[in-house]
Amino acid sequence: MKRSFWLLLLALSFALLAPGLAQPFPRTLTDDLGRSITLKAAPQRIVALLPSVTETVCALNACGRLVGVDDYSDFPEQVKRLPKVGGLYNPNLEAILALKPDLVIVSVYGKLHEGLERAGVASFAVKPETYDDIFRTTRLLGRVLGLEAQAERLVAQIQREVYAVESRAAKAAQRPTVYYEIDPTPYTVGPESFIGVLITKARGQNIVPRELGLFPQISPELVVQKNPAVIVLTHPGAADLPKRPGWAGVAAIRNQRICTFTGQQDNLLSRPGPRVAQGLQLLVGCFHPELRR
Known part of the structure; x- marks a missing residue:
């Protein structure tokens, strides 16, 4: 009885420490425009409209899911071969739709999400502008992709790398x-x-x-x-x-x-x-x- 109690307590603690990690698809998430977006399954054909999003998706080992990127995405090397679909303020909606994405990750700026919505294509808006946004967006994209554990590992990796450089700077x-x-x-x-x-x-x-x-x-x-x-x-x-x-x-x-x-x-x-x-x-x-x- 006591062992069962501690196992239950451990499970509850994990759920509290890692909210959303066990949430199955379909799942409903709130994007940075405040919209509730329901994803029926983990997206497999993604268009990314921000270079930082492209890099994060690839750092989550999901580069293979990208079918198109914005004009400025150029890292890692393999994304240079992907179709380019315009920039932040001049996205090519026709080119995006031609790629048949099941999700387009957009910036909160511009109105691309409205055109995608009219075309029946799901979009998810992000707004990475502060330092904390780097980690918040990484975790959010992990939930979008169904790669929560990978997102937590990536966050920890970035924080370790920053700390190492910051520690050297402290000697100045x-x-x-x-x-x-x-x-x-x-x-x-x-x-x-x-x-x-x-x-x-x-x-x-x-x-x-x-x-x-x-x-x-x-x-x-x-x-x-x-x-x-x-x-x-x-x-x-x-x-x-x-x-x-x-x-x-x-x-x-x-x-x-x-x-x-x-x-x-x-x-x-x-x-x-x-x-x-x-x-x-x-x-x-x-x-x-x-x-x-």
Whole structure:
């Protein structure tokens, strides 16, 4: 009797610690648009419309289920051979439908889900923007795919990799002030965005005020006022920075502390997915050259 009681208690504890892991198909999940999506079975023909989603699906060992991806998905290597169906704001609905997907994973931005709904194709919307969203979205995709255990292993792996890099960064003596520019408009990153958290983990101090939001467009005068010690660019415009009014006197420009990450390096930084620790490593090397391997 006592043994049966402890076995029951153990089973209940597991259920509490891992909600949804034992939920069979069909299952109903809530996506990041707040919609209740019922999946009759684990999807086998998937179109992914975000590079970070493509990478996460593949990291869950489900790359073989992808039948199409957005124009920017290029990792891992095997997805380069998949049909491309447009970008975030210019998806090709006709091309997507031609692939006969049983699920399309979309961004919350844009209205692709409406066209898919009219065509009778299921969609699931995600919004990975904060650091915690990386793990939340990984677990959510694990439930969508019926790969909950794999998702938990992936979350643990990413967290281990980030911790290892963060531990190295902790050896740095200084915490330089940092301005991170996505494009020359200029758009930047707030402290609570996933990139903003990476800046903190790399022992940098983001000059952008928290109240401006996750990915704000700012006034160029703010950068002059804050006078950052380091500038990070994810576009090839470093030569133009001193030409901006007042910027020639910014410490990062005077001291040539500008790090430019484009192409695959930009992908590591700009995608909230399984390779986030590699993006963090880039920032650590930028902020603290003495820690570069």
